[in-house]
Amino acid sequence: MEQKLKVGILGATGMVGQRFISLLENHPWFEVVTVAASPRSAGKTYEEAVGDRWKMDTPMPEAVKKLVVLNVNDVEHVASTVDFVFSAVDMSKDEIKAIEEAYAKTETPVVSNNSAHRWTPDVPMVVPEINADHFEVIKDQKKRLGTTRGFIAVKPNCSIQSYAPCLAAWKEFGPKELVVTTYQAISGAGKTFKDWPEMVGNIIPFIGGEEEKSEQEPLRVLGKVENGQIVKAELPKITCQCVRVPVLNGHTAAVFINFEKKPTKEQLIEKLVAFKGFPQEAELPSAPKQFIQYLEEDNRPQVTEDVNYERGMGVSIGRLREDTMFDYKFIGLSHNTVRGAAGGAVLCAEALTAKGYIAAK
Ligand SMILES: NC(=O)c1ccc[n+]([C@@H]2O[C@H](COP(=O)([O-])OP(=O)(O)OC[C@H]3O[C@@H](n4cnc5c(N)ncnc54)[C@H](OP(=O)(O)O)[C@@H]3O)[C@@H](O)[C@H]2O)c1
Numbered sequence: 001m002e003q004k005l006k007v008g009i010l011g012a013t014g015m016v017g018q019r020f021i022s023l024l025e026n027h028p029w030f031e032v033v034t035v036a037a038s039p040r041s042a043g044k045t046y047e048e049a050v051g052d053r054w055k056m057d058t059p060m061p062e063a064v065k066k067l068v069v070l071n072v073n074d075v076e077h078v079a080s081t082v083d084f085v086f087s088a089v090d091m092s093k094d095e096i097k098a099i100e101e102a103y104a105k106t107e108t109p110v111v112s113n114n115s116a117h118r119w120t121p122d123v124p125m126v127v128p129e130i131n132a133d134h135f136e137v138i139k140d141q142k143k144r145l146g147t148t149r150g151f152i153a154v155k156p157n158c159s160i161q162s163y164a165p166c167l168a169a170w171k172e173f174g175p176k177e178l179v180v181t182t183y184q185a186i187s188g189a190g191k192t193f194k195d196w197p198e199m200v201g202n203i204i205p206f207i208g209g210e211e212e213k214s215e216q217e218p219l220r221v222l223g224k225v226e227n228g229q230i231v232k233a234e235l236p237k238i239t240c241q242c243v244r245v246p247v248l249n250g251h252t253a254a255v256f257i258n259f260e261k262k263p264t265k266e267q268l269i270e271k272l273v274a275f276k277g278f279p280q281e282a283e284l285p286s287a288p289k290q291f292i293q294y295l296e297e298d299n300r301p302q303v304t305e306d307v308n309y310e311r312g313m314g315v316s317i318g319r320l321r322e323d324t325m326f327d328y329k330f331i332g333l334s335h336n337t338v339r340g341a342a343g344g345a346v347l348c349a350e351a352l353t354a355k356g357y358i359a360a361k
Pocket of ligand 1: 011015039040041072088113187
């Protein structure tokens with residue numbers, strides 16, 4: 001790319017916003033030129049606005065420290081500085097819906113980490129390895145919004161990334177029923193142990209709204225485009241419990257699965273490791289070379305060993321074995337703020353750029 005695309009981050013001071021800032025440091029296609037947050041932060045430099053809230057392992061990039069934070073609500077002004085935006089603001093669902101549409105209507109593409117538009121019929125919700133073809137619904141969305149280049153695309157919830165890719169890899173065997181328990185990291189709530197000390201040595205058996213997302217969102221990702229809308233898949237039926245555990249980064253999923261046509265264990269592993277999609281074919285900058293790894297050791301995947309597999313963009317699967325009640329059971333692991341949040345959104349933006357949906361204004 002001759003000239004990098006100019007990127008703005010809405011909610012840049014938050015946990016996911018900070019992950020965007022870190023991932024985009026030295027990105028070959030995108031350059032962060034604008035950071036926006038609440039009126040509380042607006043007018044301060046990024047460094048001042050974040051203060052002691054910087055939660056990344058790597059230092060704050062020099063290039064953003066001195067950027068003056070804009071107010072997310074000054075839509076026209078923010079939009080005039082960028083080619084597209086990533087959205088990671090924490091507001092009410094209705095406010096997020098409205099503000100993301102307002103940005104799209106300024107002819108600024110919005111790649112969102114938020115859940116507000118995940119079920120808007122003409123908004124694609126994409127894991128680029130699985131359903132990059134859903135981006136074709138953007139043309140219908142643009143008609144509704146009355147835009148030529150502005151649109152909204154979203155990525156699904158962090159909790160599904162540890163098992164939904166397997167369902168795509170195993171499609172030909174007809175995944176039919178799934179019982180899932182997720183063991184979710186505290187960074188998924190925007191927290192570290194410093195600001196959530198009650199989580200040390202603790203487990204909380206409730207994460208608001210997460211079980212419904214974990215049961216429903218895979219079906220939309222596995223669905224198809226029909227008459228300008230995404231129609232969700234009917235199977236598999238999924239039931240899920242989501243549990244918060246004392247882990248900083250990394251959502252683990254324990255899964256039981258039934259198939260329409262029961263395959264062998266060898267077939268299942270072969271399909272997992274061979275699975276790839278548009279990001280690998282197009283060699284997108286953030287694409288993991290190997291999307292899904294299968295680990296043979298009985299004690300893997302482990303958060304401390306495997307969460308950063310493929311720079312946090314890959315998925316680790318292990319312990320696949322036959323079960324007494326279901327066909328098989330297995331364990332999955334993915335990085336919730338990289339693949340599950342900012343990294344997944346960056347990969348979506350790269351796919352949208354490669355497919356011509358995002359370009360310089
Ligand atoms: N953490 C994760 O792993 C994860 C994963 C998937 C999805 N999400 C979703 O991503 C979004 C951000 O999550 P987070 O964990 O990064 O939250 P966070 O750390 O609380 O950050 C929230 C961001 O939104 C801004 N903000 C808050 N209220 C605002 C308002 N009224 N107007 C404009 N900006 C406002 C904040 O700005 P100030 O700093 O100025 O207050 C901050 O930049 C949430 O919707 C969350 O549900 C998070």
